[in-house]
Amino acid sequence: MTAGAAAPVLELRGVGVRFGGLRALADFDLALRPGELVGLIGPNGAGKTTAFNAITGVYAPTEGEVRVAGARVNGLRPHRICARGVARTFQNIRLFRELSALDNVRIACHAGARSGFFGAWLRTPHHRAEEARIHDRAVSYLEVLGLAGRRDELARQLPYGEQRRLEIARALATGPRVLCLDEPAAGMNGAEKVALMELIRGIRDRFGTAVLVIEHDMRLVMGVSERLLVLDHGVTIAEGPPAAVRRDPRVIEAYLGDAYLEERHLAPPPGDR
Amino acid sequence: MPARLVELLQHLVNGLSVGTIYALIALGYTMVYGVLKLINFAHGDVYMVGAFSGYYLAGRLVPERAAGAPPPGLAGATLQAALVTLGAMAVCALLGLAIERFAYRPLRGRARLTSLITAIGVSLLLEYGFQLQPIRGLPVAFPPGPTPRFFPELLPRADWSLGGVSLSNYDVIGLAVAVALMIGLQLVVYRTRFGTAMRAVSFDPKVAALMGIPVDRIIAGTFALGSALAAAAAILNAVPRPQIHPLFGLLPGLKAFVAAVLGGIGSVPGAMVGGLALGLAEELVAGYTASSFKDAIAFTVLILVLLFRPDGLFGRARVEKV
């Protein structure tokens, strides 16, 4: 990844997902380079989460190809794709609710563990060293997300915003090349959202991870990402730098009638009227 | 007719006769699963209670038979058999309502495992409660205790031979009643308000509730309907195979569950086809290989279905929303 820094870490070519007759995603192309921060936007039901599920292996794509760091991952089970370096968060938070914040993150550090069950039973030095390493790594990720003081609390007892951050800490702990965040700011107020986006940018800068963010709030995602992809009814309708995308008439049309226009997050540019 | 054909036809007749029983029980599993997404673990025991209800009712209705009096005419016997069957169905419908009301409804919305464990509890309670010694002072000897009882002969048996294939009036009546019940059920599910509501609840209970459907009542009604069908199956089975005891619902219950999964759990036609297919498969495999494998066939079928077509023959693929 040194000389070919421009080589994509995540590449989707012509990816489609069908459920019976329903086409949830069609002909989806995406190339994500190391350290890039890309926003994936679109109205409800546009296929954003479906795209995430196709990338992370929850659904096997019915058409096209998904490559992670050059290797084809179509049809692999999610844990294998995770091991290749793709981590995600969930739109409707899916933490391990009855486990502590620390345990949530430690589970995500699990993939590299080599000691196995017998190591655990015999408490071998190798196993103990590994446990210590996992513990330290988990604590450091909690610190990055500002959750160090919460490590012993149960995930379900954390306030909502912290649960969202814990999900990001957990995803980061898998050591991803690509971090997929599914509406990480959902349900937060304006100030919290801005702080979160700053945090995401900071994570990208610190770990060099490519980040793909699904976000409903267009204004927010425009402020933080370098590139935007707009989906509507499973089809990519626009792609490019935020400034260009926001003036794209097809994007405006897709959002017409949606709440966004009323909120004037996406006032049509002067001259279009 | 050539002997091999006779043998095959005989197996088909026997398989259909058992298969209709499985199908009727499987309907209860599949309907309850449809509305609650819960496997009613106690359903096989409702079937057992159905047989015992019939046993006790027949004991009250047909006391002169026990005393050795001349048998009633055919019309009288048919009427008695119908009354016993309907009575057992009513008892089981009430039992189904009670189970739903007191064991399952308080737990709705909690973890699935909680309902499953409660269902197992209800199942054990019926199985072992029925094995206790009779309570003194009751008009009938209830609970029946652990020793097997013999179901009375509601109708005189008549055996026929059609080109070497032996067939009894029990087989014919059983098949006719089962088919009638299935057609009736199909009409209830697709032609009545209750059936429409049931399908709506099955599709999405939350939305159904928002549309003004009384979800609790529909679920209760589904339990009653499924339990009544199990009781009918129990009577149809107990007349030709009269030995009944408190644990005898376990195996038919498990097999009917397999039939429901084979047909696609949640699907009404699937349960019918699954039941018949399982009955035929059992009879054919047992007939042509070794009968000691008979009980293992159901589970082999289950494993094969789950490996190769986990949604069953008529089931729709479920996609978990993430």
Place this chain on the structure above:
Amino acid sequence: MRRLRSLALAVLPLAVALPLLLGLRAVAGPYLTIVLLDVGVNVILAVSLQVVNGFTGQFSLGHAGFMSVGAYTAAKVTLGLADVQLAFLPTAASDAVVFAGALAAGMAAAALAGLLVGLPSLRLRGDYLAIVTLGFGEIIRSVIENSPWLGGALGLTSLPLETGVVGVGLAVVATVVMAWRLLRSTQGRALLAIREDEVAAEAMGVDTTGYKVRAFVISAAFAGLAGGLVAHLIGSISPGNFGFVRSMEIVVMVVLGGLGSISGAVVAAAGLTVALELLREFQAYRMVAYALLLIVVMLARPQGLLGTRELWEPWRRRRTGGAA
């Protein structure tokens, strides 16, 4: 030196338990011994079932089936080697070695059975799995009943009575330590993750199918150990000892103690065993009482006595665990 220390750490619990158990054997009278052996076997069964039902969140109803595989395998080994005398050992020690080998063989066979059951059925969701394991338990039983080599419905008799307080005690310690160390390791946390949210566990890199199968195999192996001990405790076994009722007894213990709690399983197993011993004249009501217990616990306190906590931390929400 380091190697030596790590070896000491590995077997420390057994080394501590051994003199205590020898002392217990010396002071316990015959009646107390029988009760203790029963308690010990049930603790092994409950804690091993906890690995699947409590830690991993699956629901197995076929534990007695695995127990029977262990029991019959161990019995076949001791019967086959009845006349073998290891030349370099006195008779009693030689018999003990053969017995230990038989128990190990029983565990291995039960583990294999766990693998065979686990591979196809763990693709299933909880409620399906419960019924399939129940079916498998019944299949194992009917296979044994139809195998003259295994004594058919009558079973195997005149097995050497090798099971004693020390053997059962060591097996209990080994089982509890196994579960405890598992729970506090990265492997154990992977199991907990599956229980909490299978989709999220998979997305975080946990091979959920692989871990479920492993949990099943581990659980089956220790059920097999309990089976081997039971066989050489009574001296005879038959398929009737390992039916559905036996499986349900173990499930009741685990549910009552709290799914996920090791000490809860121990307390519930010991408590129920002793209670049954004291209420012998009410044997007929045993299963009815179990049934009511299951229903009442689920309606009133679905997390069981202890939930996922341990006995010594009732005031805390839950242990947070540290690399011990």
